Structures are given as C-alpha cells and as structure tokens.
Amino acid sequence: MRYDFWSNEPVDDRGASGVISEEDRIAANVEALPDGFEFDNQSDIAEIAEFLERNYVEDVSSGHSLMYSRKLLEWMFNSESGKRYRIVFRESGVMVGFIYGRKHKLVVNGEDDNVLGVNLLCVSRKHRGKRIAPLLIKEIVRQANVDGIYRGVFTAGNELFSCVCVGRYYHRPLRMDRLVEAGFCDRMVPVKKLEARKGTRLARSEDMEVIRMLYLKEITKHALHEEMDENITDLRCLDDVIYTYVHESVDGISEFGSFFVIDTVEKESGKKIRGAYMWYRGGEDLRMIVNDLMYFAEKCGCDVFNCLDIMGNALFLKEHEFCIGTGVLRYYLYNWKMEKIDKSKVFFVFP
Numbered sequence: 001m002r003y004d005f006w007s008n009e010p011v012d013d014r015g016a017s018g019v020i021s022e023e024d025r026i027a028a029n030v031e032a033l034p035d036g037f038e039f040d041n042q043s044d045i046a047e048i049a050e051f052l053e054r055n056y057v058e059d060v061s062s063g064h065s066l067m068y069s070r071k072l073l074e075w076m077f078n079s080e081s082g083k084r085y086r087i088v089f090r091e092s093g094v095m096v097g098f099i100y101g102r103k104h105k106l107v108v109n110g111e112d113d114n115v116l117g118v119n120l121l122c123v124s125r126k127h128r129g130k131r132i133a134p135l136l137i138k139e140i141v142r143q144a145n146v147d148g149i150y151r152g153v154f155t156a157g158n159e160l161f162s163c164v165c166v167g168r169y170y171h172r173p174l175r176m177d178r179l180v181e182a183g184f185c186d187r188m189v190p191v192k193k194l195e196a197r198k199g200t201r202l203a204r205s206e207d208m209e210v211i212r213m214l215y216l217k218e219i220t221k222h223a224l225h226e227e228m229d230e231n232i233t234d235l236r237c238l239d240d241v242i243y244t245y246v247h248e249s250v251d252g253i254s255e256f257g258s259f260f261v262i263d264t265v266e267k268e269s270g271k272k273i274r275g276a277y278m279w280y281r282g283g284e285d286l287r288m289i290v291n292d293l294m295y296f297a298e299k300c301g302c303d304v305f306n307c308l309d310i311m312g313n314a315l316f317l318k319e320h321e322f323c324i325g326t327g328v329l330r331y332y333l334y335n336w337k338m339e340k341i342d343k344s345k346v347f348f349v350f351p
Helices: 045-055 070-078 132-146 176-181 205-219 229-235 286-299
Strands: 037-040 064-067 084-091 094-108 111-123 151-156 165-173 200-202 224-226 242-249 252-266 272-283 304-308 323-334
Touching: 045 064, 045 070, 045 084, 045 094, 045 111, 070 252, 084 132, 094 132, 094 151, 111 132, 200 286, 205 229, 205 242, 205 252, 205 272, 229 242, 242 272, 242 286, 252 286, 272 286, 286 304
Parallel strands: 111 151, 272 304
Antiparallel strands: 037 084, 064 252, 084 094, 094 111, 094 224, 151 323, 165 304, 165 323, 200 242, 242 252, 252 272
16 A cells, blocks of 8 residues: 555655655745644653653554653664754644654665664654644655755555565563563463573673674675664663673674663553564674573563564574564665665664
C-alpha cells in the first residue's frame, strides 16, 4: 500500500540510483497551520518522555509499547555527534505530536552524503488519522533542508513505499521466568546458561580508538552503513542506556560489541520487561562477542536480547537460541533512488 502523502514526496519505486529532488524544494518559512496549532523546538525532555510513554506503540496489535527513559532520551538528544532536530506539535499548548532526527553521514553502495535520520515519530492516540504526521515530516525536512541536508533515512514496520531492505526481529530469552510472568512468552522454554569469555570487559575511554578502527574495518563489508568516524564517542558506556564491551587478550583488543537498553510494557497487565537491543559489533570472532554481550546484558538486568537479522547476524541466530519474532523493520531512503540491498549488507541501526 502506498500512502497518499508519499505520492508527492521524493521517494521512488523504480530502483535507479541518484537524487530525486534538488535544492529548489527548500522552504524558508514554516507551513501555515490552523489556528491553535504550533511547532515547538524547545520542549522539555520529561514532557517528551511522558508523551512517548502514553502514545508510542511498538507493534501493530498495540499490545506492547516501548518505554523511552528520560536518561535514554537525554543521551539521544544531547550526545556530541551530529546536528539534532526535535520538534513538538501542539494544539492549544498541549503536545499532540513529536518527531526527532539527527544528521548522519550515510554511505550507500560507495556514495556518501549527509542525511537526516528520523528515529522517532509519534502522534497522540486521540489525534491519529488527522494528518499530523505529514506536517511533522514536512517540518523536520524543511529544517534539515535549511541546514543543507536534502536526503534522509528512516525505518518503519509498515509498508509505505518501496524500501531498500526488510529486517526481521529475533529474540533471545535471558530471564525466561520474567518473560512468562509479564505475558511476553506463553510458557517456559529451556535455554542454555550463558558464559562470557575471560578477557571481555566494559570498554573504557582509552579503547575508543581501537573500537573506531574495528568499526571502520567492519563497515567495508557492507553496502549501507553509517560513517561513524567522528561519532564513535556515541559508543561510550552510559549506565542503563548504552553498554559497549571489548574482548582483550595478550595480543590486544580483537572485538567490540554494543547494545542499548529500552523497557517494553505489556499494556493489559502493565508489567514491564527490560530489553537489550544489539547495536554495532566488529572484530575477528563476531559469534563469540555476541555471546559475551548476551551474558553481560543478563548481568545488567535485561530480560531479553533483541537483534535484527541484518549485517550478517543470521549466521549466529540459531546457535545462540534466538527465537524468530513477529516484528519486521523496513529501511527507507528519502530523496535517494536506490536498488534493493541484501539485508546482510546493511550495517545501520537506530538506537
């Protein structure tokens, strides 16, 4: 299904490469809004967190919702890397919509460009179907255009137009009793006890240069990736938000891996589980660094370890006892015509 809004936007189903629309699309001023409605760039993080908690839906059944903590949002909005855009849409002063994105340097089949990565888009439950999402998208695109950013990348579960790839979520239970108790699993399923290798530890500030080199080596294997050379500090550890580990032996650091933490609430019961989401990894033995990440995620209080079957992750899913999930994630490019890309060659994840 192609939504009417996207029919008038610079997205393309033909598969040719290149820019669809040039800079003459830039609008210097905000689009006229109905009386009582306004955009706001100065919103409070606590207000955004509360709005997302009440309105942000994880799956199509609306049974589960992601819980973005204030600490995670602070990290997303205030970390050192990339120009950021956070826009609230208000009706009579009350928040009814929110969109967030930041600048990324994206490489697609050898071509690189600064793009707007839209990570969060949320409309109040009472205001869905009132075309607020298109207004938010147009405004964040306008602000990015003013800053010289004309292309974009975003992900969504539903089908909007032709995407470059589709990834599927997989889940590895860590605390099965918690998952059953909270209603995320129907019954207890035995899983192997996890053990980490000796020499795997939390990354320190002095490890960032080695992590950067491992990351740069890893992205050479992939057709779509983020050039994180200047943004590698995003991988620094922050309790309850981002955890990055390295494996070190007498020969030095050979692998790194990272995950971020987001809680999910089951709406009917109100019970929460803590989920670890695999972010980036690289090095010699990717299978074992993922094993180590799962072990430490459990030690950090996570109930489940989640990952997408992109960037070659499919190679270890069965061995590490991941269960196939019901959710999919589609990758979309904005103002960038591109052939479909094999998901094993996609190395880009929004935290």
